Amino acid sequence: MIELQHLEKSFGDHHVLKDVSATFERGKVNFVIGRSGSGKSVMTKCTVGLFEPDQGRVIYDGRDFTSMSPKERKVIRQEIGMLFQGSALFDSMTVQENVEFPLRMFSDMSEAERRDRAAACLERVELDDASKRFPAECSGGMQKRVGIARAIAMNPKYLFCDEPNSGLDPQTAIVIDNLISDITKEYQITTVVVSHDMNSVMEASDTIHFVHQGSICWHGSREGLLQGGVKELEDFVFASDLMRKIRKTV
Amino acid sequence: MRWMYHIGRYMRLLAKSFRKPEKFSTFKDLLVTELESIGLQSVGIVALLSIFMGAVICLQTAHQIGGWIPIYTIGFTVRQTMILEFSPTLIPVILAGKVGSNIASQIGTMRVTEQIDALDIMGVNSAGYLILPKVIAGVFIVPFLVVLSMVLGVGAGAWIAVTTGISPLADFEYGMQVDFRVFDVVYALTKTVVFGFILTSVSAYHGYFAEGGALEVGKSSTKAVVWSVVIIMVSNLVLTQMLLN
Numbered sequence: 347m348i349e350l351q352h353l354e355k356s357f358g359d360h361h362v363l364k365d366v367s368a369t370f371e372r373g374k375v376n377f378v379i380g381r382s383g384s385g386k387s388v389m390t391k392c393t394v395g396l397f398e399p400d401q402g403r404v405i406y407d408g409r410d411f412t413s414m415s416p417k418e419r420k421v422i423r424q425e426i427g428m429l430f431q432g433s434a435l436f437d438s439m440t441v442q443e444n445v446e447f448p449l450r451m452f453s454d455m456s457e458a459e460r461r462d463r464a465a466a467c468l469e470r471v472e473l474d475d476a477s478k479r480f481p482a483e484c485s486g487g488m489q490k491r492v493g494i495a496r497a498i499a500m501n502p503k504y505l506f507c508d509e510p511n512s513g514l515d516p517q518t519a520i521v522i523d524n525l526i527s528d529i530t531k532e533y534q535i536t537t538v539v540v541s542h543d544m545n546s547v548m549e550a551s552d553t554i555h556f557v558h559q560g561s562i563c564w565h566g567s568r569e570g571l572l573q574g575g576v577k578e579l580e581d582f583v584f585a586s587d588l589m590r591k592i593r594k595t596v
Numbered sequence: 597m598r599w600m601y602h603i604g605r606y607m608r609l610l611a612k613s614f615r616k617p618e619k620f621s622t623f624k625d626l627l628v629t630e631l632e633s634i635g636l637q638s639v640g641i642v643a644l645l646s647i648f649m650g651a652v653i654c655l656q657t658a659h660q661i662g663g664w665i666p667i668y669t670i671g672f673t674v675r676q677t678m679i680l681e682f683s684p685t686l687i688p689v690i691l692a693g694k695v696g697s698n699i700a701s702q703i704g705t706m707r708v709t710e711q712i713d714a715l716d717i718m719g720v721n722s723a724g725y726l727i728l729p730k731v732i733a734g735v736f737i738v739p740f741l742v743v744l745s746m747v748l749g750v751g752a753g754a755w756i757a758v759t760t761g762i763s764p765l766a767d768f769e770y771g772m773q774v775d776f777r778v779f780d781v782v783y784a785l786t787k788t789v790v791f792g793f794i795l796t797s798v799s800a801y802h803g804y805f806a807e808g809g810a811l812e813v814g815k816s817s818t819k820a821v822v823w824s825v826v827i828i829m830v831s832n833l834v835l836t837q838m839l840l841n
Contacts, residue, residue, distance in 0.1 A: 396717065420719040421719075423717060423718060426717055426718075428714065428717045431710070432709055436711055437709075447718075451619055451720055452719065506717075
């Protein structure tokens with residue numbers, strides 16, 4: 347479980363996060379949704395330690411991440427997997443080497459053990475035949491799957507996914523959503539997905555946090571999402587014709 | 597006051613880079629890769645420039661002297677020019693263009709495509725992982741390239757002197773040896789070590805803090821070359837004053 351307590355973050359005069367508190371549960375896909383520029387990416391970066399919050403605390407299973415020394419943080423960081431919007435694969439390495447990378451840096455595994463573990467992770471994302479390719483030789487969907495394989499290589503307790511479906515066709519997006527959802531349940535990971543893709547939210551979310559102008563102004567389930575109740579949330583969720591039609595049928 | 601901000605940030609980046617590597621075997625692999633990338637892959641351009649510069653210095657010196665100036669001055673001038681200034685200063689400047697822009701664009705691209713964030717989130721010291729092997733490789737390999745440049749430049753000068761009939765080999769050799777001081781080579785190599793450090797670390801700094809997209813990576817690459825050259829030139833003046841007095 348990850349808890350955010352009263353997070354505040356400003357860049358100069360721009361107050362991006364305003365008293366953000368949230369709980370992301372273990373074994374669930376926790377979505378953070380909101381319009382572009384609402385502060386959801388900054389919130390995630392504060393959670394994983396890429397940005398330092400000005401105030402507030404981030405707690406990983408009772409461990410206060412914000413007050414830890416860099417050395418103590420390293421332990422938690424090795425329990426975190428992250429899937430980036432652009433996949434962030436290392437271009438100079440093959441798919442296999444990308445997946446092996448965290449194992450090579452932080453485990454005492456032999457080369458053969460590392461190879462086996464990487465092969466198992468690639469098999470889990472159905473990419474066992476692409477291990478020798480370089481990221482530039484893979485499609486967008488394949489790169490996302492390699493990103494997931496790399497993120498789960500160290501058996502993480504926490505998985506962060508930043509816009510996992512951006513730039514993907516609807517069918518591939520569903521494959522990625524299902525993969526994230528299955529892996530979360532299978533390994534009982536605390537997963538946080540940042541997205542503004544409503545298809546993805548309806549497909550894979552267990553809990554949803556809606557961020558508006560730097561604050562979480564609504565949280566609940568996808569069933570609750572369709573009922574609305576908060577104007578800003580309704581404007582965001584039912585912006586498309588399709589979602590308005592779905593609402594009518596519900 | 598903006599320059600103070602950059603100096604402070606550069607120092608902090610260096611402090612972050614010069615930490616114990618997470619895994620020594622990985623660091624060793626990266627160091628070998630960088631030695632090849634910065635060193636071996638630069639041998640061609642260094643050799644080409646040194647040979648032509650040595651030959652041109654020889655022709656120009658021959659053109660300038662005449663009458664009462666002894667012919668062995670050609671060998672002396674080629675040697676002194678190559679050892680004191682051309683090889684230790686201009687070769688690092690050329691490497692700042694070739695290697696520096698490569699380092700800045702490589703690290704800059706990794707920054708804008710979130711690869712550096714990925715390293716940080718995994719718990720890898722991204723500065724140490726990316727910058728330290730390049731700086732150490734630069735400090736070690738640039739002096740070798742400079743020695744190569746000195747040898748090839750002087751050799752090319754001798755070859756052109758003999759083949760064009762400007763000077764007999766014996767006179768050129770005498771000029772090469774006259775008033776030779778080992779300290780000149782020590783002075784040159786001391787400068788080279790400092791320049792190797794500057795060209796790799798300043799370029800890495802500009803790449804590491806690149807922001808935005810492809811355009812900004814290009815700009816950071818240009819800034820890396822410009823600032824490396826400026827700092828090399830200023831350091832050259834300071835070091836020359838310090839070492840020769």
